[in-house]
Amino acid sequence: MDALLSRLRENLPPEALITDPDVTASYSNDMASFCDAGTPAVVVLPRTVEQVQHVMRTATELRVPVVPQGARTGLSGGANASDGCIVLSLVKMDRILEISPVDRIAVVEPGVVNAVLSRAVGEHGLYYPPDPSSWETCTIGGNIGTASGGLCCVKYGVTAEYVLGLEVVLADGRLLSTGRRTAKGVAGYDLTRLFVGSEGSLGVVVKAVLALRPKPPRQLVLAAEFPSAATACDAVCAIMERGHTPSLLEIMDRTTIRAVNAMAQMGLPDTTEALLLAAFDTADPGPDLAAVGELCAAAGATQVVPAEDEAESELLLQARRLSLTALEAVKTATMIDDVCVPRSRLAAMIDGTAAIAEKHDLTIGVCAHAGDGNTHPVVCFDHRDPDESARARESFDEIMALGLELGGTITGEHGVGVLKKEWLARELGPVGVELQQAVKNAFDPLGILNPGKLF
Structure with missing residues (x-):
């Protein structure tokens, strides 16, 4: 410990180092349940690339593990500390370095908050689409690390589709530049995409070149x-099959609806088994909303309510935005799953989750990005009750197994972290794991970058 602090202090200002055990303990974990976390030796908050390089050179020299962190809003334990590690928190590297309306790019440091970037580019008539539910607090570096998504993914795609280039400090302190600033570019292997979703296990992102889009009109919601759930999912399939491109297509099951009603008195009928929200952000969304409304009615909708204006749209979206908060209020703890299935199997996923909830006598609500099949089953349980906690963990695993059985994946946007290591191995198979570990070894031969995650 003395040698580590002595070496770090050589090129870091005093305010960049936190050693108080009570404070460092607060950096030990993200927001995931059932994930082990260790005790960091020190927390470093660098402000420059050179400071990050010094940390990595020191870590390599002394063989000390390093856990890169953003705002710790993750839900898989990917930012959890390991014993004796350096927690490398990038939140102080929070500058927007450039916004170019001509090239439609933004160049940012990893600590920039998603919402801050969105508002900044909006002043230039531009739009950064990825919008995780934690967008007011999560950072771009964390979004890149977990390949985040959001409500708009059905039309605009996920984080990986907007990262054009990166600057990354490698495990040994070298600085790697990947990708480009241009609209096109296919020179060599796509190392940029390799880092997106790598959860800090291959290098530390210190700068990102992000693609932007023209700012769309305000969306209207139906x-x-x-x-x-089956009839709602039939409507989802019909909407996508007919070629519609909604900017948002979300579903909430009856458990989620009732939780939202209990919290916010939204007035949704108790007989509603599923609520589907569809939005369009075109210049004239009326015809699309009308067509989707007809498809919903044909699929069996009992009521279809199109918004008249932006204010009504925001009111309709409020229920979806409150979903996770409302479910968190049901019990003392939640586990938020992140299983993505083909759209055609969405009903089977939702109904199967309901059966798992009944089997384990648990409250499990499902809200989902229906347009891309990304479900978020939320297991509600009392963490003070060992039996209920055990049933919660079993149900979580059964939900992931169901997703794989339906041709899906164990994570659509939250990442693997600690929580899903075993399940990653099941999804990839032995050959896939072997090759991914080989990639990890090529970038981090000493295994000091975010050890214990993914594999």
Whole structure:
């Protein structure tokens, strides 16, 4: 410990180092349940690339593990500390370095908060689409590390599609530049995409070149109530099959609806088994909303309510935005799953999750990015009750197994971290794991970058 602090202090200002055990303990974990976390030796908050390089050179020299962190809003334990590690928190590297309306790019440091970037580019008539639910607090570096998504993914895609280039400090302190600033570029292997979703296990992102889009018109929303999850999912399939491109297509099951009603008195009918929200952000969304409304009615919707204006749209979206908060209020703890399945199997995923909830006598609500099949089953449980906690963990695993059985994946946007290591191995298979570990070894031969995650 003395040698580590002595070496770090050589090229870091005093305010960049935190050694108080009570404070360092607060950096030990992200927001995931059931994930082990160690005790960091020190927390470093660098402000420059050179400071990050010094940390990595020191870590390599002394063989000390390093855990890169953003705002710690993750849900898989990917930012959890390991014993004796250096927690490398990038939140102080929070500058927007450039916004170019001509090239439609932004160049940012990793600590920039997603919402801050969105508002900044909006002043230039531009739009950064990825919008995780934690967008007011999560950072771009964390979004890149976990390949985050959000409500708009059905039309605009996920983080990986907007990262054009990166500057990354490698495990040994060298600085690697990947990708480009241009609209096109296919020179060599796509190392940029390799780092997106790598959860800090291959290098430390210190700068990102992000693609931007022209700012779209304000969206209008339609809400449709259904007597079953199956009929709501039939409507989803019909909407996508007919070629519609909604800017948002979200679904909430009956458990989620009732939790939101209990918290916010939204007035949704107790007979509603599923609520579907569809939005369009075109210049004239009326015809699209009308067409989608007809498809919902044909699928069995009991009520279809199109918004008249932006204010009504925001009111309709409030229920979806409150979903996780409302479910968190049901019990003392939650586990938020992140299983993505083909759209055609979405009903089977939601109904299967309900059966798992009944089997384990638990409250499990499902809200989902229906347009891309990304479900978020939320297991509610009392963490003070060992039996209920055990049943919660079993149900979580059964939900992931169901997703794989339906041709899906264990994570659509939250990452693997600690929580899903075993399940990653099941999804990839032995050959896939072997090759991914070989990639990890090529970038981090000493295994000091975010050890214990992914594999």
